[in-house]
Amino acid sequence: MTKRQKGPSVQLHRRLGHTDLPAVGEARCALREFLRHRSDPEETDTAELLLSELVTNALIHTRNGAAITVTSAPGRLRVEVRDFVAGQEPAPYVPNADDGTHGRGLLLVQSLADSWGVMTQALGKVVWFELTAGKPA
Numbered sequence: 001m002t003k004r005q006k007g008p009s010v011q012l013h014r015r016l017g018h019t020d021l022p023a024v025g026e027a028r029c030a031l032r033e034f035l036r037h038r039s040d041p042e043e044t045d046t047a048e049l050l051l052s053e054l055v056t057n058a059l060i061h062t063r064n065g066a067a068i069t070v071t072s073a074p075g076r077l078r079v080e081v082r083d084f085v086a087g088q089e090p091a092p093y094v095p096n097a098d099d100g101t102h103g104r105g106l107l108l109v110q111s112l113a114d115s116w117g118v119m120t121q122a123l124g125k126v127v128w129f130e131l132t133a134g135k136p137a
Contacts, residue, residue, distance in 0.1 A: 009073035010038075016055065017065045024055050027068055031079075038072045043131055046112050047077060053105030054081040054127050057090065062124070077131045084124040 012034040016023040028048045035044045051068070058066035064084035071078045090106055109116050113129035 009071050011072075012068070012070040014068040015065065016059060016068070018059060018063050020065070021056070021059055024052055024059070027055055028052055031070060034070060035072065035077070039077060039133070043077065043133065047079060047131060050109050050113060050129050051079055051081070053108055054079070054129070057081075057105050058083040058127070061090075062087075064124075075133045077133075078128060079130075080126045080128040082121065082124060082126045086123060087125075089118045089120065089125060090127060 012030060014023075014027055014030060016027065028051060031048055031051055032044055035047065039047070047070075051070075055066055055068065058081050062083040062085040066084075067082045069080045069082070071080075109127075109129050114132045116127070116129040119126045119128070
């Protein structure tokens with residue numbers, strides 16, 4: 001049973017600098033605290049993992065940092081990671097053996113999120129995912 005709040009949505013916002021890779025862990029902690037009484041532990045773990053992947057991608061592949069917006073509404077969690085660099089939209093691909101541990105982030109998002117996508121902005125893009133409470137296993 002999900003422990004989501006009743007009523008209107010609530011949000012969490014964070015801004016991360018380009019060279020601030022340690023902020024990925026801080027963003028995970030902030031998300032965990034934000035979801036403490038709004039989500040079940042399994043959903044929180046999934047949200048933390050997917051947030052880490054998107055934030056890491058944004059910080060590594062852009063030069064202007066990232067902004068995180070998390071919206072929790074009854075039955076739904078939406079996480080958005082915005083970068084500020086125009087360019088090609090990210091797409092999942094199957095990494096090969098030479099890629100080491102790289103190239104799996106969007107595959108995880110595609111596999112674990114209920115929905116996800118990319119929205120282009122005037123400057124940069126937003127990569128987002130949603131988790132829905134109470135979905136069938």
